Amino acid sequence: MTIFQKFLGATAALALSAGAALADPALIFDLGGKFDKSFNEAAFNGAERWAKETGGTYLDIEMQSEAQREQALRRFAEAGANPIITTGFAMADPVAEVAPDYPEITFVNIDGFLAEIPDNVLMIAFEEHQGSYLVGILAAMASKTGTVGFVGGMDVPLIRHFACGYAQGAKSVNPDIKIVANMTGTTPAAWNDPVKGGELAKAQYSQGADVIYAAAGGTGVGVLQAAADEGIYSIGVDSNQNHLHPGSVLTSMLKRVDVAVYDVLKSGADTQTGQMRLGLAEEGVGYAVDDNNAALITDEMKAAAEDAKAKIIAGELNVVSYYENDSCPALSF
Amino acid sequence: MDFATVLQVLDSTVRLATPLLLACLAGLFSERSGIFDIGLEGKMLAAAFLSAAVAAVTGSVWWGLLAGIGASMFLSVIHGLASITFRGNQLISGVAINFLAAGLTVVIAQDWFDQGGRTPSLGGDARFGPITLPLADTLRDVPVFGPIYHDLISGHTLLVYFALAMVPLTWWLLYRTRFGLRLRAVGENPAAVDTAGVSVIGLRFAAVAICGVLCGIAGAYLATALQAGFVKDMTAGRGYIALAALIFAKWRPWYALSATLLFGFLQAVALRYQNIDLGGFVVPVQFMDALPYILTVIILAGFVGKAIPPRAGGEPYVKER
Numbered sequence: 001m002t003i004f005q006k007f008l009g010a011t012a013a014l015a016l017s018a019g020a021a022l023a024d025p026a027l028i029f030d031l032g033g034k035f036d037k038s039f040n041e042a043a044f045n046g047a048e049r050w051a052k053e054t055g056g057t058y059l060d061i062e063m064q065s066e067a068q069r070e071q072a073l074r075r076f077a078e079a080g081a082n083p084i085i086t087t088g089f090a091m092a093d094p095v096a097e098v099a100p101d102y103p104e105i106t107f108v109n110i111d112g113f114l115a116e117i118p119d120n121v122l123m124i125a126f127e128e129h130q131g132s133y134l135v136g137i138l139a140a141m142a143s144k145t146g147t148v149g150f151v152g153g154m155d156v157p158l159i160r161h162f163a164c165g166y167a168q169g170a171k172s173v174n175p176d177i178k179i180v181a182n183m184t185g186t187t188p189a190a191w192n193d194p195v196k197g198g199e200l201a202k203a204q205y206s207q208g209a210d211v212i213y214a215a216a217g218g219t220g221v222g223v224l225q226a227a228a229d230e231g232i233y234s235i236g237v238d239s240n241q242n243h244l245h246p247g248s249v250l251t252s253m254l255k256r257v258d259v260a261v262y263d264v265l266k267s268g269a270d271t272q273t274g275q276m277r278l279g280l281a282e283e284g285v286g287y288a289v290d291d292n293n294a295a296l297i298t299d300e301m302k303a304a305a306e307d308a309k310a311k312i313i314a315g316e317l318n319v320v321s322y323y324e325n326d327s328c329p330a331l332s333f
Numbered sequence: 334m335d336f337a338t339v340l341q342v343l344d345s346t347v348r349l350a351t352p353l354l355l356a357c358l359a360g361l362f363s364e365r366s367g368i369f370d371i372g373l374e375g376k377m378l379a380a381a382f383l384s385a386a387v388a389a390v391t392g393s394v395w396w397g398l399l400a401g402i403g404a405s406m407f408l409s410v411i412h413g414l415a416s417i418t419f420r421g422n423q424l425i426s427g428v429a430i431n432f433l434a435a436g437l438t439v440v441i442a443q444d445w446f447d448q449g450g451r452t453p454s455l456g457g458d459a460r461f462g463p464i465t466l467p468l469a470d471t472l473r474d475v476p477v478f479g480p481i482y483h484d485l486i487s488g489h490t491l492l493v494y495f496a497l498a499m500v501p502l503t504w505w506l507l508y509r510t511r512f513g514l515r516l517r518a519v520g521e522n523p524a525a526v527d528t529a530g531v532s533v534i535g536l537r538f539a540a541v542a543i544c545g546v547l548c549g550i551a552g553a554y555l556a557t558a559l560q561a562g563f564v565k566d567m568t569a570g571r572g573y574i575a576l577a578a579l580i581f582a583k584w585r586p587w588y589a590l591s592a593t594l595l596f597g598f599l600q601a602v603a604l605r606y607q608n609i610d611l612g613g614f615v616v617p618v619q620f621m622d623a624l625p626y627i628l629t630v631i632i633l634a635g636f637v638g639k640a641i642p643p644r645a646g647g648e649p650y651v652k653e654r
Contacts, residue, residue, distance in 0.1 A: 033565065035449015182604070186619055193569045194560055196604070199345060203605045206341040218564055225454070225561050244454070 025265055026059040026081035028072055030088030032191040032217035034062050039217055039238040039257060043087045043110065046258030050265040058265070066188065069094040077102040082269045083122075085261055089113065089158050090188070095121055106271050108264050110257055111158060122273045124260050128158070128253070129165030130312050131285030132213075133319045134305045135235050135253045136169020138287065139211040140177050141301045142233055142250055147178040149209030151200050151223045153216035154190040155183035155333075157322060162215040162237070162253075164328035165319055171330050173304070179331055180204045184219050194222025201226035201234070211235065211250060224249060233296070236288075246292040254286045281313045336477075340484045342601050347489060348559060350597025351496045352377070352551045352568075356575035357582065357589045358496075358503050359547035365507065365584060366540030367520040367645040371427030372412055373548055374572025375434030380405040380552025382438035385452040385563035386445060388459040394557050397459065401556070402549030408434065409545030417537045420649030431572075439565045452556075452563040461490040461558035490558040492550060499547070503586040516540055520643035523650040533650045551575075577629040583640045596625045 027047050029040045059081055061072050076084050083106035092112025099107045099118040108122045139148045148170050152159035167179050182200045184190040197219035201212050212227050213235040214220035227234035228245040236252035264271050278284020311317035322328050356373045363370040380401035388397025408430050415426040439450035469487035473479045507513035519526045523533045556563045578596055582588035603621035632640055
């Protein structure tokens with residue numbers, strides 16, 4: 001075989017593999033990391049479920065720094081990946097920036113907000129305040145001290161949105177309840193600082209909190225650990241985290257990112273673009289009950305949560321969203 | 334603010350200051366011998382990872398601690414080889430160690446445990462438990478002293494007491510022993526030490542090794558005492574704060590204790606009171622987080638006395654030109 005023939009062969013192989021990669025969807029995880037046991041891991045689980053059921057493959061990458069966002073989007077778009085799913089609010093602006101350059105590709109962002117959504121972009125938002133409201137009810141009913149805690153990750157409106165729903169839920173049970181709310185930090189590093197999370201949980205415990213809700217990505221692992229060490233309850237977030245410390249994790253506020261990712265992957269390139277909102281009615285959010293925490297949730301608590309859930313779905317109960325006027329009626333930050 | 338709250342904040346201060354203190358003393362040994370060490374962060378991270386990994390596999394925190402010290406020592410030896418034997422740039426070698434540790438820990442953790450760059454959660458004997466000092470429970474009801482002894486002094490992990498004991502030990506070693514005198518001399522004027530017939534290279538390697546041991550203990554404290562397992566980047570800049578504390582402390586052991594306690598206290602206050610209201614004027618939490626660095630800049634600018642580093646610091650020793 002001459003060198004020329006070898007060269008031709010290699011070119012052909014390259015072209016073939018490029019063709020095969022063309023239809024693959026892509027998934028971009030945010031800074032918390034693919035295995036944060038929370039938000040990003042939920043997205044990963046959804047994609048894995050799709051891959052297992054359909055035998056399909058997908059490309060993925062974990063962001064390591066802010067600067068990589070646009071670059072990663074363009075790399076996947078140039079490689080022909082379709083659709084491209086991104087997790088985390090911080091990806092919204094890069095998506096808006098890149099999407100118009102690749103009109104034939106569908107971009108999906110989970111958790112972000114764009115005032116003007118390009119034609120080929122799907123923005124998926126969850127009604128986290130509704131799910132947080134329900135775990136707030138459970139927290140207030142499980143608390144013996146009349147004080148509950150909240151540990152947020154990075155101080156952004158999204159996390160305040162969680163805290164606000166939680167505070168409203170807790171106050172609906174006990175109007176005099178004291179809510180201690182802390183944020184881990186103001187930079188993306190706040191999603192991955194379990195030591196600080198644990199220290200915050202201990203500080204809240206010493207202020208009397210005996211149920212602590214962590215909405216902090218990887219930082220939440222430290223919060224749950226500290227709560228287990230101190231013998232108090234904690235509430236997980238996004239994924240079902242009940243199994244991390246059975247008997248100490250009261251429940252988890254589920255955000256079905258896995259379902260959203262699965263659905264998008266399933267519909268592939270035909271995904272409807274625009275804005276999608278997933279709330280209690282769509283089963284997009286909820287609270288987790290399984291073998292690990294069944295003993296912690298009494299029938300009375302469950303009845304109260306289910307009652308509130310039915311009322312929210314029916315529209316009889318309005319949980320005020322933090323986004324409405326950038327403030328919370330039940331909690332000041 | 335009542336007495337119990339003060340105690341809780343101080344208790345938190347001790348927990349947060351311990352890794353800083355260990356890393357600061359580690360840096361002190363290294364820099365006093367003339368080897369600048371910007372790689373404290375990386376060594377702590379590597380130690381945190383390996384201690385958690387080995388503790389998880391063997392179920393014994395002591396093996397974990399040894400492995401953590403080993404990992405940190407290994408990086409120390411690399412730093413020593415690069416900057417002492419091959420006379421490379423100490424800052425670059427340190428930065429390389431930080432990057433190496435940040436990447437390798439996650440990759441190896443993913444390969445061993447398949448949990449996305451973290452180690453399994455530790456429990457039981459795989460973690461350092463709190464130690465109740467003798468008489469802590471009997472003395473609890475004694476006014477003022479009782480709560481201080483029970484809540485603040487007692488109930489920490491072994492490594493906390495070790496870190497505190499290291500302060501007088503470091504002082505004694507540096508200022509009261511022959512080894513200490515030579516160590517300080519080699520950081521000021523290595524040629525004089527060499528003329529006296531003492532090995533500059535040997536002394537510097539000894540200092541870097543001590544630095545490795547202390548960083549290893551600091552990392553193990555993070556992963557097996559304060560937390561129960563390793564997650565990526567869990568040191569979160571504590572190595573750099575320790576460096577700042579070292580400058581703040583002007584390279585002296587007792588000052589290092591007060592500097593790290595001060596930085597720990599600032600962190601504890603920031604965690605407890607997110608925004609501090611001083612009657613109409615609110616101090617935002619970001620300011621509290623930045624305060625250790627601001628203080629360091631003020632110190633470096635010479636406002637609070639002069640911080641003079643060891644004179645031969647950063648310079649590889651060349652015997653003859």
